[in-house]
Amino acid sequence: MERRVFGVETEFGLAHHGQGRRGLAPDEAARYLFRPVIDWGRSSNVFIPNGSRLYLDVGSHPEYATAECDDLLDLIASDRAGELIMHDLGQRAEAAMGADGLPGSVYLLKNNIDSQGNSYGSHENYLIPRTTHFRRLSTVLLPFLVTRQIIAGAGRIVPATEDAPAHYAFSQRADHMWEGISSATTRSRPIINTRDEPHADASVHRRLHVIVGDSNMSETTQLVRFGATDLVLRMIEAGQPLGDHELENPISAIRHISHDLSGRATVRTRDGKRVTAVDVQAALLEKARRFVARHGAHHDRVEQVLDLWGRAVEAVATGDHSLIDREIDWAIKKRLIDEVAARSGLDLGAPRLDQIDFAYHDIHPERGLFHLLVRRGRAERLLDDARLRRAITDPPATTRAVVRGRFLSAARAHGVGHTVDWVHHKLVDRPLEAVMVKDPFVTEDPRIETLLARLGGELLELNPAEREAQSVPLALSERYVRTQPAAPPEPPLV
Structure with missing residues (x-):
């Protein structure tokens, strides 16, 4: 099969908690954070020797875009290197603030929503052939992306409202999508962005820009997120019949699915059928298995992607989340929250559980709860520390x-x-x-x-x-x- 180039752009949440005084506003904290970057590159928007891009995005969000990769593990390593780079910048900013009489702690979160309900993204880029029929691609890809949250969501506690109690949802981004397909990125967030900037020969390639994804802490979640999407794209490009799952209202569907962990929430297709996220994912998974059996594996992690994809669908369908609660972010975090809630007699709306939700995404290697779970053997890894250190300086x-x-x-x-x-x-x-x-x-x-x-x-x-x-x-x-x-x-x- 043909090689594919892909990359991911990650925006980080940034906060400063002062000692004995109010913390700095995000824009002030961002200036401290990017001082070493500006000193190094005379700009807050730079490319660095590992081939990646480091910059401040709209709203003072620090952002890191991986180098282009043609290997899933290289992509994950490059993305994780971004976490290490941001963490180091955070430590430097904290020291500089202290030297200026502003002691406190800098927090960098690899998540998608802050305590005020503002959302920021994790955008995927896939280089696809110019000959790919975009209408057919979007017809198949939109239902896949709408339902992909059950296999790759980051999970979140949704606060109580007048209409519903606090509850756990698959996705952080689902409630912040407003269109299925659009050229916008911030004004009206679409699931698929149509801005065609291939950064390559435009007569041969176009860029597929996916905005809907949750930021992942887990490397195994990233593997199935990028790997399953790549397989669906390859089937579309090969003209493989994938069935008709086109949704009547993708935005209503993505929200409805996110808020029902049972996986039984039904959404309407354009031809009037009612389907669940499990129905759509299971059908596409079976097509992918047949596709790989017929054409062969195009990389050495295909079987691992298919296995994890299958176990995630089964976990949702059966309610047995133990099938994936060491490998998929939403399930890893839910297990931790459920344990703390049960041990302390807390409802999901308790502030302490909200703190755990956010602390799971803290990229600080000693303080962040995901990293603590890894050290305790309760979350899997794919990459060793040596490979991550190399990815800080070495491009793919x-x-x-x-x-x-x-x-x-x-x-x-x-x-x-x-x-x-x-x-x-x-x-x-x-x-x-x-x-x-x-x-x-x-x-x-x-x-x-x-x-x-x-x-x-x-x-x-x-x-x-x-x-x-x-x-x-x-x-x-x-x-x-x-x-x-x-x-x-x-x-x-x-």
């Missing part, structure tokens, strides 16, 4: 991100002004020699080598320590790790 080796990373590192090593984006590579003093790299699958480009070689002498091959010194952050080096204070004893599981 099988896409053009490696060209971008090499250009950035070499230009900085020579001390020359430069600009890059997903496609363009330019030295400030040689604007007419800018190089466009449109093919996302190339891993070297003689034009880049020639351009940099003209700076004088041979290109510098940076050793790991030098690459570390050019990265954002400057964390996780051996020096940094050795000089950290000993970790305090772990608190009891809340």
